Amino acid sequence: MTDASLPKGGAKPHLSSLTEPDARTKSRNAAEKRFRAYGVIAIGTGILCLLVLLFAIISNGIGAFQQTFIEVPVYLDPAKLDKKGERNIEDIKKVSTFGYNPLIQKAVLEQVEKAGIDTPLTKPKDMKAMISASAAGQIRSMVIENPDLIGETVDVRFLASSRVDGYLKDRVKREHLARDKNIDAEHLDVVDGLLEAGVVKKTFNPAFIFGADASESRAEQAGLGVSMIGSFFMMLVVLFLALPIGVAASIYLEEFAPKNRFTDLIEVNISNLAAVPSIVFGILGLAVFIQFIHLPQSAPLVGGLVLTLMTLPTIIISTRASLKSVPPSIRDAALGVGASKMQSVFHHVLPLAAPGILTGTIIGLAQALGETAPLLLIGMVGYIASNAPDGIASGLLDPNSAMPAQIYEWAKRADPAYYERAWGGIIILLVFLVTMNTVAVILRRRFERRW
Amino acid sequence: MSVFWLCIIVLAIAVVGFVFGRQRALASAGGNSGYLHSLPNYYGWNVFMKVIVPAFGLMAIWLIAQPLVIQNSISGMIPESEIKEGSNIGLVMADVRRTAEGLDNAVAAGAIDEEMVQNARADITDITARLKDAGQVVTSTITRPILRAAQAYRSMTSSANLIMTILVLAVALIAALVASLQSNKAYRARNVVEQGILALLIAAASVAILTTIGIVLSLIFNTVEFFKLYPAIDFFALLEWAPSFSGRGGSSALGILPLLWGTIYISIVALLVAVPIGLFAAIYLSEYATPRVRGIAKPMLEILAGIPTIVYGLFALLTIGPMLVSVFGQDGLGWMGGGRSVMTAGIAMGIMLIPFVSSLSDDIINAVPQSMRDGSYGLGATQSETIRQVVLPAALPGIVGAILLAASRAIGETMIVVMGAGAAARLSLNPFDAMTTVTAKIVSQLTGDSDFASPEALVAFALGITLFVLTLGLNVFALYIVRKYREQYE
Numbered sequence: 001m002t003d004a005s006l007p008k009g010g011a012k013p014h015l016s017s018l019t020e021p022d023a024r025t026k027s028r029n030a031a032e033k034r035f036r037a038y039g040v041i042a043i044g045t046g047i048l049c050l051l052v053l054l055f056a057i058i059s060n061g062i063g064a065f066q067q068t069f070i071e072v073p074v075y076l077d078p079a080k081l082d083k084k085g086e087r088n089i090e091d092i093k094k095v096s097t098f099g100y101n102p103l104i105q106k107a108v109l110e111q112v113e114k115a116g117i118d119t120p121l122t123k124p125k126d127m128k129a130m131i132s133a134s135a136a137g138q139i140r141s142m143v144i145e146n147p148d149l150i151g152e153t154v155d156v157r158f159l160a161s162s163r164v165d166g167y168l169k170d171r172v173k174r175e176h177l178a179r180d181k182n183i184d185a186e187h188l189d190v191v192d193g194l195l196e197a198g199v200v201k202k203t204f205n206p207a208f209i210f211g212a213d214a215s216e217s218r219a220e221q222a223g224l225g226v227s228m229i230g231s232f233f234m235m236l237v238v239l240f241l242a243l244p245i246g247v248a249a250s251i252y253l254e255e256f257a258p259k260n261r262f263t264d265l266i267e268v269n270i271s272n273l274a275a276v277p278s279i280v281f282g283i284l285g286l287a288v289f290i291q292f293i294h295l296p297q298s299a300p301l302v303g304g305l306v307l308t309l310m311t312l313p314t315i316i317i318s319t320r321a322s323l324k325s326v327p328p329s330i331r332d333a334a335l336g337v338g339a340s341k342m343q344s345v346f347h348h349v350l351p352l353a354a355p356g357i358l359t360g361t362i363i364g365l366a367q368a369l370g371e372t373a374p375l376l377l378i379g380m381v382g383y384i385a386s387n388a389p390d391g392i393a394s395g396l397l398d399p400n401s402a403m404p405a406q407i408y409e410w411a412k413r414a415d416p417a418y419y420e421r422a423w424g425g426i427i428i429l430l431v432f433l434v435t436m437n438t439v440a441v442i443l444r445r446r447f448e449r450r451w
Numbered sequence: 452m453s454v455f456w457l458c459i460i461v462l463a464i465a466v467v468g469f470v471f472g473r474q475r476a477l478a479s480a481g482g483n484s485g486y487l488h489s490l491p492n493y494y495g496w497n498v499f500m501k502v503i504v505p506a507f508g509l510m511a512i513w514l515i516a517q518p519l520v521i522q523n524s525i526s527g528m529i530p531e532s533e534i535k536e537g538s539n540i541g542l543v544m545a546d547v548r549r550t551a552e553g554l555d556n557a558v559a560a561g562a563i564d565e566e567m568v569q570n571a572r573a574d575i576t577d578i579t580a581r582l583k584d585a586g587q588v589v590t591s592t593i594t595r596p597i598l599r600a601a602q603a604y605r606s607m608t609s610s611a612n613l614i615m616t617i618l619v620l621a622v623a624l625i626a627a628l629v630a631s632l633q634s635n636k637a638y639r640a641r642n643v644v645e646q647g648i649l650a651l652l653i654a655a656a657s658v659a660i661l662t663t664i665g666i667v668l669s670l671i672f673n674t675v676e677f678f679k680l681y682p683a684i685d686f687f688a689l690l691e692w693a694p695s696f697s698g699r700g701g702s703s704a705l706g707i708l709p710l711l712w713g714t715i716y717i718s719i720v721a722l723l724v725a726v727p728i729g730l731f732a733a734i735y736l737s738e739y740a741t742p743r744v745r746g747i748a749k750p751m752l753e754i755l756a757g758i759p760t761i762v763y764g765l766f767a768l769l770t771i772g773p774m775l776v777s778v779f780g781q782d783g784l785g786w787m788g789g790g791r792s793v794m795t796a797g798i799a800m801g802i803m804l805i806p807f808v809s810s811l812s813d814d815i816i817n818a819v820p821q822s823m824r825d826g827s828y829g830l831g832a833t834q835s836e837t838i839r840q841v842v843l844p845a846a847l848p849g850i851v852g853a854i855l856l857a858a859s860r861a862i863g864e865t866m867i868v869v870m871g872a873g874a875a876a877r878l879s880l881n882p883f884d885a886m887t888t889v890t891a892k893i894v895s896q897l898t899g900d901s902d903f904a905s906p907e908a909l910v911a912f913a914l915g916i917t918l919f920v921l922t923l924g925l926n927v928f929a930l931y932i933v934r935k936y937r938e939q940y941e
Contacts, residue, residue: 031836043752046732050751053763127874256649277918277922283666283912286668369759370760371759408761426765429759434757
């Protein structure tokens with residue numbers, strides 16, 4: 001009970017119902033919904049970006065794994081290939097690829113006539129636009145390997161030119177032919193005919209994954225294999241340098257370092273290096289490893305050294321985290337039974353932290369594998385990686401490319417056929433990265449211990 | 452003897468020392484390891500370490516010093532007249548080295564005999580011809596002074612190598628002997644070995660410092676070199692970027708401002724894409740999402756962070772560029788000339804930065820204490836009001852730090868701008884114009900065939916140091932803000 005009286009007269013009591021919200025509550029609730037929607041939209045946009053990116057990669061790149069081949073019986077004319085008729089290997093070697101071109105063109109023309117294609121292209125020379133420039137070299141090395149083939153008719157499968165390949169993949173369109181100097185509509189009619197006759201076929205092309213890079217005019221021949229070896233050697237250098245150095249540095253900082261200026265200096269340096277743009281590491285590599293120490297340019301060794309310095313902070317940070325997660329009781333127990341500090345760390349703490357260290361290392365390696373910018377500065381582009389290295393020394397020191405550098409190189413080339421290969425290269429690169437990250441996740445799930 | 456075999460021999464001595472040191476220690480304890488101060492292997496490692504460290508240390512110092520010393524004494528032999536115009540002593544010395552190497556290889560291949568190489572009066576044309584026959588790359592002309600310098604270079608190098616081999620082996624043997632003599636049961640081998648390991652650990656930790664020093668020194672030296680050839684005031688104040696391609700300096704205009712403008716413009720576009728998306732995603736994930744949604748959406752966004760930048764570059768060049776052209780290009784609004792533009796690179800970079808902003812902001816929002824939210828709910832605020840008026844203001848310094856970190860990433864990003872932004876430096880406000888950035892120009896100035904002494908190549912180092920200072924400054928500032936903020940709630 002209270003003496004306070006109800007307000008009289010004018011002032012109306014504030015009436016509100018729990019079942020029917022008033023205007024202000026409504027607008028507040030609407031704002032709440034809107035805000036929530038912004039969040040959903042933001043996440044949706046992010047995921048959409050990811051999906052668009054993946055779709056672009058796969059839809060553009062999947063074509064690179066298939067290639068158009070022409071399969072024809074070629075008559076290896078002795079009159080052209082071995083004029084003396086002695087089957088002397090030196091004489092046979094003297095016939096350059098130019099000597100083989102007419103034979104191939106003739107063989108293709110025969111097939112055109114056999115298929116009964118009505119075309120104004122009646123000379124063997126007219127077939128040139130459809131055949132890859134690599135075909136002659138392919139047959140020449142086949143003949144040099146086995147000179148007895150001369151005089152026989154051999155079934156050969158060689159690459160079609162990149163325009164024909166592009167036509168089968170819808171990259172080269174008939175309406176754009178007017179601007180294209182390399183191929184005419186008549187050629188495409190012939191290709192259509194040969195496709196029906198089964199002479200021209202589009203099949204899986206392992207040479208794209210395992211082959212070597214080719215010159216700018218032979219997009220159909222280019223492959224990622226040699227640069228993959230270059231990347232492999234770089235990763236080897238990174239693994240063998242960054243892992244021991246990173247682990248040793250982490251052990252020092254986590255277990256032994258006294259709190260002083262020097263330790264602080266190292267800590268500051270590590271965290272700063274983690275944030276330095278990768279291109280700066282490229283400048284470092286160029287100035288120190290190439291200009292100052294005179295290591296060879298474009299060598300995977302130099303690339304590996306630069307990437308080592310770049311991945312080191314990543315590895316140190318993750319190693320320290322996993323060392324920190326080993327409980328102090330382990331150390332105390334070891335010290336308690338008479339182990340020295342060093343023994344307690346190396347015999348007990350380090351093995352327990354190993355899975356975490358390994359996970360961090362794999363993630364660091366995956367990062368290094370995809371890194372491109374520093375490689376541009378130490379000369380790993382602009383170079384046609386056409387020969388696979390023989391042996392470890394040559395693998396480390398001979399000029400080579402690396403997967404991402406090769407992709408960049410392809411993207412720079414003028415022929416649109418190379419764009420497809422760049423996307424295809426990205427698929428391969430991503431397969432490697434996904435595999436490495438999956439292994440890291442599995443390792444973490446399996447061996448990570450919660451104390 | 453090659454360095455490789457020398458290393459093998461030193462290692463072999465060390466291994467023998469290991470076995471010997473271990474046995475001596477055991478013998479001094481009468482075969483019972485219980486009487487030893489340390490475990491037997493520590494005595495072995497003690498000897499091993501004491502052989503390896505001085506021997507390899509001496510070898511490393513020698514190998515670094517030897518070329519410098521020889522270079523100095525040889526360069527005195529080359530008369531002024533030999534240095535042609537437009538050349539310098541360094542290039543001539545490179546010729547000398549190449550000639551000497553060619554001679555070495557030719558001797559190894561049997562094309563020339565040693566006597567002829569040593570002969571100071573040897574016929575130059577004859578030697579050149581023989582070198583060419585042996586498949587050695589020779590400089591255009593071997594002149595008499597160069598040949599003589601090369602001969603001196605060879606003889607000095609070979610005698611220096613011999614002395615080094617003898618010294619290193621002597622050091623290794625003496626060290627092995629002294630260290631094994633130390634081995635007896637009272638010797639505290641473990642402490643010594645552990646000291647050695649600790650030194651190794653410290654050395655590994657110092658690599659980070661060395662790297663920083665390497666970066667700073669290589670940038671500073673070359674930048675100083677650049678400013679000798681090109682006035683610093685022009686570099687910082689000129690509004691034009693037009694390097695001449697002739698390779699001779701003088702006519703180039705190398706002003707950093709258009710590049711900086713391009714860098715900042717692209718970064719702003721990237722942040723305009725990344726910050727709203729990343730921030731709202733982080734808010735939703737930390738405040739609204741059920742654990743299930745969070746478990747799916749967060750890793751998916753983080754995939755974006757694991758994709759290499761070359762992929763974004765290609766995406767910009769071949770997908771975003773053509774897409775923008777079809778809307779804003781000649782057939783559409785007519786604002787855009789080609790596929791490469793600030794927008795193209797900015798959007799791709801923005802996508803790349805989304806997970807960066809979102810995961811950093813997520814951490815920061817999660818660090819805001821729950822009690823603050825509960826207090827706000829208790830006063831009747833809705834969830835969004837709580838977020839806007841309580842959580843975000845509390846998290847603001849951290850979020851600003853995260854955005855600054857993202858900005859530093861954007862400024863240092865290379866591949867996306869190299870592929871998506873274009874090559875022409877230009878001061879323009881139109882986001883559909885092609886512009887270029889500091890990083891893109893570092894790449895283009897250093898990947899040509901230009902020689903490293905020209906201002907056109909050296910300018911890359913000046914650009915590099917600007918980039919380094921800029922990103923480092925942003926980072927230090929951002930970390931300072933983040934750290935300061937964290938202290939409030941811990």
